[in-house]
Structure formats: structure tokens, C-alpha cells
Amino acid sequence: MASQHPIGDSALPGHDAGKPTETSTTHDEKIHPQELVADAKHGADSEHRMTLWQAIKTYPKAVGWSVLLSSTLIMEGYDLALVGNLYANPTFNRKYGEYSVASDKYVISAGWQSGISNGARAGEIIGLLIAGWTADRYGYKRTTMGALVFLIGFIFVLFFAPNVQTLVVGCILCGLPWGVFQSVTPAYASEVAPTVLRPYLTTLINACWVLGQFCSAGINRAVVNRTDVWAYRIPYAIQWVWPIPILIGLYFAPESPWFYVRHGRRDEAKRSILRLTSRNQPDFDPDQSLALIEHTNEMEKQIKEGVTYRDCFKGIDLRRTEIVVGIWLVQTLGGQNLMGYFSYFLTQAGMDAANSFSLSMANSGLGLVGTFLSWFLMYRFGRRTIHFTGLCCQLVILFIVGCLAFGKTKASVWAIGGMLILFTFVYDLAVGPVTYSLVSELSSTRLKAKTIVLARAGYNASNIMVNVLTNYQLSTTSWNWGAKAAFFWAGTCLVSCIWVYFRLPEPKDRTYAELDMLFEQRVSARKFAKTKIDPYSHHHVDQKRLSSGTG
Numbered sequence: 001m002a003s004q005h006p007i008g009d010s011a012l013p014g015h016d017a018g019k020p021t022e023t024s025t026t027h028d029e030k031i032h033p034q035e036l037v038a039d040a041k042h043g044a045d046s047e048h049r050m051t052l053w054q055a056i057k058t059y060p061k062a063v064g065w066s067v068l069l070s071s072t073l074i075m076e077g078y079d080l081a082l083v084g085n086l087y088a089n090p091t092f093n094r095k096y097g098e099y100s101v102a103s104d105k106y107v108i109s110a111g112w113q114s115g116i117s118n119g120a121r122a123g124e125i126i127g128l129l130i131a132g133w134t135a136d137r138y139g140y141k142r143t144t145m146g147a148l149v150f151l152i153g154f155i156f157v158l159f160f161a162p163n164v165q166t167l168v169v170g171c172i173l174c175g176l177p178w179g180v181f182q183s184v185t186p187a188y189a190s191e192v193a194p195t196v197l198r199p200y201l202t203t204l205i206n207a208c209w210v211l212g213q214f215c216s217a218g219i220n221r222a223v224v225n226r227t228d229v230w231a232y233r234i235p236y237a238i239q240w241v242w243p244i245p246i247l248i249g250l251y252f253a254p255e256s257p258w259f260y261v262r263h264g265r266r267d268e269a270k271r272s273i274l275r276l277t278s279r280n281q282p283d284f285d286p287d288q289s290l291a292l293i294e295h296t297n298e299m300e301k302q303i304k305e306g307v308t309y310r311d312c313f314k315g316i317d318l319r320r321t322e323i324v325v326g327i328w329l330v331q332t333l334g335g336q337n338l339m340g341y342f343s344y345f346l347t348q349a350g351m352d353a354a355n356s357f358s359l360s361m362a363n364s365g366l367g368l369v370g371t372f373l374s375w376f377l378m379y380r381f382g383r384r385t386i387h388f389t390g391l392c393c394q395l396v397i398l399f400i401v402g403c404l405a406f407g408k409t410k411a412s413v414w415a416i417g418g419m420l421i422l423f424t425f426v427y428d429l430a431v432g433p434v435t436y437s438l439v440s441e442l443s444s445t446r447l448k449a450k451t452i453v454l455a456r457a458g459y460n461a462s463n464i465m466v467n468v469l470t471n472y473q474l475s476t477t478s479w480n481w482g483a484k485a486a487f488f489w490a491g492t493c494l495v496s497c498i499w500v501y502f503r504l505p506e507p508k509d510r511t512y513a514e515l516d517m518l519f520e521q522r523v524s525a526r527k528f529a530k531t532k533i534d535p536y537s538h539h540h541v542d543q544k545r546l547s548s549g550t551g
Helices: 033-049 052-058 060-070 072-088 090-096 110-138 140-159 164-191 198-223 230-240 243-251 257-262 266-276 286-303 309-313 315-333 342-349 353-380 383-404 410-442 448-474 482-503 512-520 525-530 543-548
Strands: 098-100 105-107 531-534 539-542
Touching: 033 286, 033 512, 052 060, 060 072, 060 164, 060 198, 060 243, 060 266, 072 090, 072 110, 072 140, 072 164, 072 198, 072 230, 072 353, 090 105, 090 230, 110 140, 110 164, 110 448, 140 164, 140 230, 140 243, 164 198, 164 257, 164 410, 164 448, 198 230, 198 353, 198 410, 230 243, 257 266, 257 286, 266 286, 286 512, 309 315, 309 448, 315 410, 315 448, 315 482, 315 512, 353 383, 353 410, 383 410, 383 482, 383 525, 410 448, 410 512, 448 482, 482 525, 512 531, 525 531
Parallel strands: none
Antiparallel strands: 098 105, 531 539
16 A cells, blocks of 8 residues: 655655655655645645746746657657658659559558558557656656667668568667657656646647658658669658757756655755746745645555556546547547558559658648647637547548549549648647647656556557558558548547547646546546636535535
8 A cells, every 4th residue: 555654754765766665755854744735735826826928937947858858759750750651752662662563663562561650659669668667767867868879779770771671670679769759758748847838848749749740741852753772761861860969958957856756855856846947936936846746646645556557547547547548549540640641642642742742741831830829729728628629620521531532633632632731730739739738637647657658558559550451541452442541530530529528528727636636536527627626625516516506
């Protein structure tokens, strides 16, 4: 069972990051429980009063360090889009594919396409599981730095791959650090920032991912007319641009204060808070912020027994795990996989490679704009509302694309391209960025790293299935559905809409302690936004009942 002692009553000696403890203070500093609760309440009240501009002035360093760590997702977005877009590159197909009499050109078979795409996903799943252990043991910073070092070496395999088999091995190896980045970045972004900044820093991850896609399309467009090995080696070599500067920057980055509190290293947690904030803010008290972290950590220790993967499926955390896993599964089931095959999708519909890459750049650029516009939506509306509305819009667009597939004219092909660009804009305006905010907020703080690992592993596992289906749906040597594949994904998108409506709660403007209590009280997902709770008096009432005079 978790320790039931007040904070500081049972400090354990030693500050080894590899030996997590169940206390929240060091042996030389103890805090009275009543003082802790009072400071935590003041810290929570301060966060609720904090405006966006005040948060930026108070936490400017947290913003900078979070952006640096999130930039690792530029690489993942670039690499995953690169895999799909290179299928539209004639020189790449000539090197790694076989001649097809039916299409009168070199193509990579659907089986090998699935091997390349799914090899990366399989590697990511392994990387995620590794990150779930190393992030808890060594912290987000060291875990990310180690992954960057390995990625620098693994890129050589892709760059010098002599055949398609080696290419698959390279994708598996590169998938290991990519999986680490997927797990660490949303957890770090959500822990170093106050409540008002959390949605912006977590959704920035989606912007980094889209920026990577944009770079991938641009590089592919620049080399598509080359007929030598550099038509595909240049895109692979670009992957070496990011790791080294990010690695140097991370050496100086602070670790998450939540990590130190979970390991009983209170003094280091306070130093981390000071490194993340500006010291010239009169209304900010680092001790109150630290107390809020400690109080939340103690609340979760009282509710659950431990911080293992098994604990993710116990008690109230089972529901939280289901929601976080489900929200990421929705990303694959909502038809978003077609974006990764944008250029290939259009070439299979009849568009030439150069124009498909040009439209792919416009597609990613508009997606980047959509991500930034999502910040304005989140300021006005709840995450649940934005996500559900965006998913419904995707459903309509997919149905229209399927209908356009029956047209055999050049105009219909360009219309399909236009609708897919609109799909990307809607996705990156609503579903894509909001997902990163939701998964980082709805998991408990003590199980955050492991919950995100399980969710992202589920996402990658579903992507393996989705990639196989998409490759067979689009390949001229297999099912050859073309744009009619959109009908299939419209059906899965409809199922996703139903799940989101009934299961996805609203975390807007809630501290982690408040979210813990909402889940503990088993509040319905559709009532999260209307329920008023006080995690410092362990009492909650339904705001709707109060306003109607029945409470």
C-alpha cells in the first residue's frame, strides 16, 4: 500500500534518481500537513487567477525549455511523413521496388510498404515501453538525451540501406527513439507549466509534428526530379540536422519538478521551479507551487497503491487509462492516416508526382496554421467541444472524398486534393492538437509517463493495422480502391464520434488535484465541466443542482 504518513514524516535517505521513494520531502526539511494544504490551496487559487500573459511572464523559461523538448517531434513528423511520401518518388521506387507490368512503372509492393511503415511503428512501441521505465527512473531530460544519441547512429542505416530489407531494419531502429519522443514530450510540457499554459504547450507538440511533415514534403518536392541516389539520400540525411543542437540545449534544461517530488527530492524540485520561472513576479510564490505539486502527489498516493503499469488498470485509473488510450486510437480511426499518404494517395488518384508534393506542402502548411488557430479556440471553448466538433467535420469530408472518387476527370482529382487539404486543416485545428492536451491532462500525475506510454503504444499498434489496410486499399497491385477508401474511414470515424460523445470528459481550467477528485467521485464525462469540487475540503457539488435550487 502507499504510505499513509503525512508529508515529511518518513523521509528516506539518499537521492538516487534510480530509487524512487514514497516521500515528498528531504530528510532535512519537514512540512506540517495543515500548512501544506493551506499553501497548496493558495497555489491553486493563484493558478486559477493567472491570466495567459501573466503565465508567460512568470514561466518564460518553462515555455522555452518545453519548446526545445517538443522540437524532437519535428523529427518524428518528418520521418513518418517521409516514409509515406517517398512511395511517390520514382527514383526511390526504382531502387527499392520492382517493375509492375500492370502500371508500367516501378513500385514497392503493398507487403513491403507495410513492412517499412509497420517496422517504424513496431520500433516505436518498443521505444515507448523503454521510455515508460527510464522516464520514471532517470527523468524526462536524460531519457530524451539518450534517445537523441541513438537516433544519430540509427540514421546511418537508412542512409546507406542497399535494399528494402535493410530499409525495414533501419525504420525499426529509428522507431525506438521516435517512441521515446512521443512519450516524454507531452508529459514534460504538461508538468513544467501552470494550468493556463498547459493546453498551449501540449498542443505545440502537434505544431512541431506538422512542421516536420511540411519539411518532408518540401524536401521531397525539391528532389523529386533527381534520377540519382540523392533523390532519396538527401531526405534521409536531413534527419541529422535536428539531434545535435537539441542535444546540446537539453544538457542545460531543468528536469520536471514533479519528477523530483515523486522521488522525495524536495530541494531539487524547488530549484527546478525557480529555473522554470522568472524571479521578478511579486504575485508568484515558488513554495506554494511546490506545495500544490506535493499535495497532488500525496492525494494520488492515498487513492492508489503504486506507480507500475499494473496500477494503470486498477480502480479509478482504469477509466483514465481507457480514456487516454481511446483518445489516441481515435486519431488512427478517424481517417487521419490518409494524411501520411497524401502524395501517394494523389498519385494513385491520377496526379503527377511533382504536383502531389506541391499540394502536400500546402497541406502541411495549412495544417500548421490550423494548429496555431486552435489556441484561440481553446481559449474560448472546452477541449471536449473542439475535439467532438472537429471529428464530426472529418466524417463529412471523408464521405465527400469517397463520392468524388466516382469522377474520372482531372477536376475530380484536384477536388479530392482540395478536400484532403481541408481535412488536414480541420484535423490540425481541432482533433490533432487537442489530443496532446487531453492525454497529458487526463492521466494521473504519478502514472502520467506510463499511461501515455500505453496510449501511444496502442496508437502505434492500431497504426500497424491501419497502415496494412491503407497500403492494400491504395496499391494498384492489391485492392486498388483509390479515393473510395475514404468511405471505409468514414465508417470508423463515425464509431469514434460516438465514443467521444459518451466517454471524453472536459479538463479545461482544472488543476491536477481537481481532476483527481472528479475521477475519484466518478463524475460522468458529460458533467465534468458543470461539477464544482474542492480538493482541499474533499467535497464536491453539482453546479447545475445549485443553480436550480435543488442542491
